[in-house]
Amino acid sequence: MHDMDDETIERLLTLSQLSLDIEDREKIRRDLDAIIGFIEIMDQVNTEGVEPLAHAVDLDQPLRKDRAVIDFERDDFQSLAPKTADGFYLVPKVLDQH
Amino acid sequence: MSRHWEPVVGIEVHVQLATRSKIFSSTSVEFGAEPNVRANLIDLAMPGALPVLNEEAVTMAVKFGLAIDAEIAEKCVFDRKNYFYPDLPKGYQISQFELPIVGRGQLSIFLEDGSVRQIGITRAHLEEDAGKSVHDRFSESTGIDLNRAGTPLLEIVTEPDMRSAAEAAACFRQIHSLVRWLEICDGNLAEGSMRCDANVSVRPVGDESFGERTEIKNINSFRFVERALNYEIERQIDVLEAGGEVVRETRQYDATRDMTLSMRSKELSDDYRYFPDPDLLPLRLSSEFVARARSTMPELPQQKLERFISDYSLAQPVAVRLTRDPSIASYFESTVALGADPQLSANWLLGEVAAALKREEKDYADIPVSSAQLADLIKRLQDKTLSSTLAKVVFEHIWTSDGSVDEIIERQGLRQLNDTDELRTLVQRIITDHPDQIEQIQSGATKVMGYLVGQVMKASQGKADPRQVSDLLKRMLNI
Numbered sequence: 001m002h003d004m005d006d007e008t009i010e011r012l013l014t015l016s017q018l019s020l021d022i023e024d025r026e027k028i029r030r031d032l033d034a035i036i037g038f039i040e041i042m043d044q045v046n047t048e049g050v051e052p053l054a055h056a057v058d059l060d061q062p063l064r065k066d067r068a069v070i071d072f073e074r075d076d077f078q079s080l081a082p083k084t085a086d087g088f089y090l091v092p093k094v095l096d097q098h
Numbered sequence: 099m100s101r102h103w104e105p106v107v108g109i110e111v112h113v114q115l116a117t118r119s120k121i122f123s124s125t126s127v128e129f130g131a132e133p134n135v136r137a138n139l140i141d142l143a144m145p146g147a148l149p150v151l152n153e154e155a156v157t158m159a160v161k162f163g164l165a166i167d168a169e170i171a172e173k174c175v176f177d178r179k180n181y182f183y184p185d186l187p188k189g190y191q192i193s194q195f196e197l198p199i200v201g202r203g204q205l206s207i208f209l210e211d212g213s214v215r216q217i218g219i220t221r222a223h224l225e226e227d228a229g230k231s232v233h234d235r236f237s238e239s240t241g242i243d244l245n246r247a248g249t250p251l252l253e254i255v256t257e258p259d260m261r262s263a264a265e266a267a268a269c270f271r272q273i274h275s276l277v278r279w280l281e282i283c284d285g286n287l288a289e290g291s292m293r294c295d296a297n298v299s300v301r302p303v304g305d306e307s308f309g310e311r312t313e314i315k316n317i318n319s320f321r322f323v324e325r326a327l328n329y330e331i332e333r334q335i336d337v338l339e340a341g342g343e344v345v346r347e348t349r350q351y352d353a354t355r356d357m358t359l360s361m362r363s364k365e366l367s368d369d370y371r372y373f374p375d376p377d378l379l380p381l382r383l384s385s386e387f388v389a390r391a392r393s394t395m396p397e398l399p400q401q402k403l404e405r406f407i408s409d410y411s412l413a414q415p416v417a418v419r420l421t422r423d424p425s426i427a428s429y430f431e432s433t434v435a436l437g438a439d440p441q442l443s444a445n446w447l448l449g450e451v452a453a454a455l456k457r458e459e460k461d462y463a464d465i466p467v468s469s470a471q472l473a474d475l476i477k478r479l480q481d482k483t484l485s486s487t488l489a490k491v492v493f494e495h496i497w498t499s500d501g502s503v504d505e506i507i508e509r510q511g512l513r514q515l516n517d518t519d520e521l522r523t524l525v526q527r528i529i530t531d532h533p534d535q536i537e538q539i540q541s542g543a544t545k546v547m548g549y550l551v552g553q554v555m556k557a558s559q560g561k562a563d564p565r566q567v568s569d570l571l572k573r574m575l576n577i
Contacts, residue, residue, distance in 0.1 A: 015369060017182050054175040054197070054380045061379040066154035068119040068126035074135050077142055087133035088241030091184040094231060 004029045103300045105331045107266045108258035110295040113283045115158045121250035122149030137244035143187035155250040158282035159199045160391040168203025176378040179370045185229035195372040198223035207268040208418040218257035263327035267320045270294050300334045310344040326351035330358045410440035426462040436473035471496045474503035485514045485563040515562045528553045
């Protein structure tokens with residue numbers, strides 16, 4: 001059985017921008033251990049010479065003609081947003097310059 | 099730069115593809131709209147909205163691949179690149195990771211000294227652009243404008259084949275020229291249509307392995323690529339010579355201070371957890387699709403360049419400059435087709451015309467003089483109706499007003515004084531007026547000849563040809 005260490009849990013929480021209390025952490029740890037256990041079973045299958053699967057459905061991507069269509073009003077979308085001003089969607093101040 | 103160190107540079111260029119609509123939605127990509135009027139439910143990542151791939155973006159990527167002689171993938175896959183940032187509403191960017199549309203290819207770059215280098219292109223892949231965050235407009239919030247979100251990008255990645263800042267700038271320039279030729283990008287650097295990231299490291303000359311590298315993000319001019327890299331190369335050499343170690347990190351170039359600054363170290367933020375996007379199916383490109391893309395491609399700059407050298411006997415650096423931009427190349431070709439000498443046409447286009455355009459901050463696409471007018475002007479130079487000085491005067495006239503070259507020559511009395519009685523009379527007068535100088539010349543001080551030619555030119559009000567005057571003087575003085 002795989003064992004999720006604290007460091008890995010911490011890293012996953014940071015990457016998914018979540019903060020959990022001790023109790024939830026332990027629950028997540030048990031769930032992840034179980035999930036990874038399933039994956040480890042699949043890892044035992046011999047996939048030598050099998051092409052990696054990019055999609056579960058065996059179809060090709062259809063293409064769209066390059067036509068620009070305006071079929072919406074900005075105000076309709078903005079009325080759904082928690083906060084807007086001058087046409088911008090507002091979010092809490094981002095300090096870290098991406 | 100210390101001669102003991104060798105820089106190693108590779109670049110990544112993001113090219114905004116000149117489609118009408120976005121890569122996965124039908125919203126227009128026109129630049130300069132009010133915030134968020136070009137953001138529909140797909141661009142806003144509304145739950146349940148599904149992306150549909152734009153055919154034209156695919157065609158443009160294929161054209162680029164063909165132009166660099168690359169393998170076009172029969173099957174490619176779109177992946178999710180996961181990171182959190184408010185201008186990326188889905189929480190991931192749709193990109194391509196393991197199976198990009200364009201594989202390995204190569205590009206010739208042309209250096210100032212006339213030499214040519216082959217640069218390997220590792221790959222080029224399709225992806226969507228993010229929106230824009232506005233940090234300084236609202237005191238308590240960051241404003242998000244998603245007009246740019248979903249704009250199709252082709253990210254072109256080179257091999258670490260460049261060995262100087264100048265080579266990296268030449269490579270960026272060559273990619274710029276190529277995408278404009280192919281008409282897959284407008285090439286407008288000021289509006290952010292192309293952005294360059296550069297990976298740079300230094301190593302002791304002779305070493306095979308690479309040193310630790312840094313990445314300089316988002317450089318948007320040829321000059322800044324060169325300056326940023328020169329600064330960064332010096333900085334790394336200083337660190338290493340002081341016994342330190344280069345830290346792997348992302349840096350940005352501050353043009354006003356002409357230096358690079360650390361942005362963030364690459365540890366956690368680099369874990370993008372790519373996986374195939376279940377909202378998009380694998381893209382399969384038939385040979386017919388590729389053939390159709392190929393059939394709409396123009397003559398490539400590289401082919402045109404070789405033809406200019408062989409057909410018109412132009413020097414390579416001249417041919418490079420004439421093929422850098424489609425509008426200058428076609429202007430040159432129509433001037434020559436009208437009977438103007440190719441070498442003179444090239445000189446005028448890259449000399450007088452370029453200077454006048456620069457003065458008025460215009461492009462070759464906006465030359466106010468027609469190629470027919472320039473061809474006429476050059477023909478009058480060839481048949482010696484005009485001296486080069488007079489030709490410049492006529493050029494100023496046709497630049498600022500209408501009228502044929504011949505009309506202007508007649509109206510302004512700009513015909514060159516050729517080996518006629520009129521010119522002989524003038525030369526004789528100067529000889530008579532300058533007995534001292536003549537004596538000096540006859541006793542061997544040939545340098546004084548230049549002074550006399552100048553006097554004749556002055557007396558002719560610039561209408562004589564200095565070479566003819568010089569020959570005539572020599573003949574009349576029997577020297």
